[in-house]
């Protein structure tokens with residue numbers, strides 16, 4: 001089949017009878033529901049975009065020759081990475097990076113898994129069948145242009161006791177088996193894009209704690225309409241009745257996040273990637289090629305958002321003629337984040353290499369640092385926007401007020417920008433900024449950025465634990481040299 005159109009995607013969504021709860025309502029038709037329909041349209045746009053820009057966004061499936069989205073590419077060269085980067089950039093610009101989990105996110109993740117099957121076979125090769133199922137799934141994903149969500153994190157109940165999996169029935173685990181399927185029970189979080197996905201994937205976020213029963217080592221994909229699969233959405237940040245000029249993001253880009261309960265769900269065995277192999281579960285997400293692969297997508301998304309924020313902040317300052325030293329300093333701060341992010345991306349591609357399975361992935365060292373850094377830079381950029389905007393973020397005329405014949409001249413007279421900038425532009429820009437950082441969706445987005453690829457804490461620890469040995473070689477030598485030099489000079493004193 002290959003790439004789908006937006007209309008085909010929406011039809012598939014309507015035909016699926018998933019159990020999506022929003023507030024007290026079980027939503028049967030997400031395509032037409034007031035809180036979901038605009039994001040469903042944004043997703044349809046994601047699908048249509050590939051046909052509008054086929055040179056940038058479509059490639060040929062290596063086996064069937066069908067057109068598939070560029071995010072499914074398993075890169076074979078540096079040129080492939082450059083081409084994919086340009087396509088991902090175009091995609092991220094559609095939502096200014098606000099929708100972090102459009103299908104390209106999972107597509108790139110699974111292209112990374114499929115590009116390095118040894119990881120899924122496991123350290124001792126104990127998971128041959130699971131690895132084959134994973135490769136088959138990636139073919140199905142790319143050839144059917146499936147929209148996928150993922151839950152990789154265990155729920156928190158009691159931070160002191162949660163690691164005692166033997167006595168913790170909450171995390172997802174296997175409770176039974178038939179000839180053709182396994183049966184799973186428990187919960188996982190947090191399925192971003194759940195109302196707009198066709199399938200839900202489950203794979204490890206962290207290794208299991210020591211002593212955890214093997215039944216907790218499960219990984220698979222499951223259709224969103226599987227009986228017993230229940231999604232509890234957070235309150236919506238969508239503003240379906242607002243004018244897009246008043247709320248450009250909340251009227252289109254609330255991708256939703258949902259807590260996921262598996263109430264004894266049957267998973268066909270061909271969709272199971274790990275079934276009790278703890279050694280595979282605990283190692284498959286170790287820093288490997290999939291990791292810098294997905295970091296190219298996520299860092300491009302972040303760069304788009306940072307570039308937008310820099311221009312927005314600069315325009316906000318211009319509108320009120322704010323040239324104070326402190327403001328210029330903050331604008332320069334955002335620009336330094338923009339440039340460092342772009343440099344990391346460029347370096348990761350320039351330093352890319354072939355991995356043992358023969359495929360090319362970006363250089364991990366250039367991108368690993370970005371995980372923890374972006375999780376602190378993004379909230380900092382929001383703070384800067386709020387500092388520069390201050391009360392002006394709230395002192396804005398709405399579209400309806402600007403269109404009112406009595407109010408319009410008063411607004412033009414009493415709410416103008418500096419240097420001849422119109423009251424209308426002032427309101428539009430500051431409302432856009434408020435929707436970006438201050439609306440319900442803006443607040444959610446900030447939390448998202450802090451947890452986008454695990455917490456800052458987890459990322460800093462991972463950077464030190466996994467890369468310390470390699471990264472310290474030069475530093476250790478410098479420490480040794482300095483010590484030797486100091487000893488020699490001290491000895492010479494006597």
Ligand SMILES: Cc1cc2nc3c(=O)[nH]c(=O)nc-3n(C[C@H](O)[C@H](O)[C@H](O)COP(=O)(O)OP(=O)(O)OC[C@H]3O[C@@H](n4cnc5c(N)ncnc54)[C@H](O)[C@@H]3O)c2cc1C
Pocket residue numbers: 101150151152153189190191192193257444447448451452453454455456457458
């Ligand atoms: C909006 C949003 C969307 C999400 N979407 C998805 C999704 O689509 N799929 C998915 O699987 N997951 C999703 N998640 C979940 C996300 O993956 C996790 O929230 C994230 O990985 C953090 O989980 P963690 O276990 O790493 O948290 P932790 O590392 O436990 O961090 C939680 C908090 O505790 C702090 N902390 C950690 N360790 C310590 C310590 N020793 N002492 C003190 N403080 C500490 C951290 O700094 C952080 O503030 C989403 C989360 C959010 C907020």
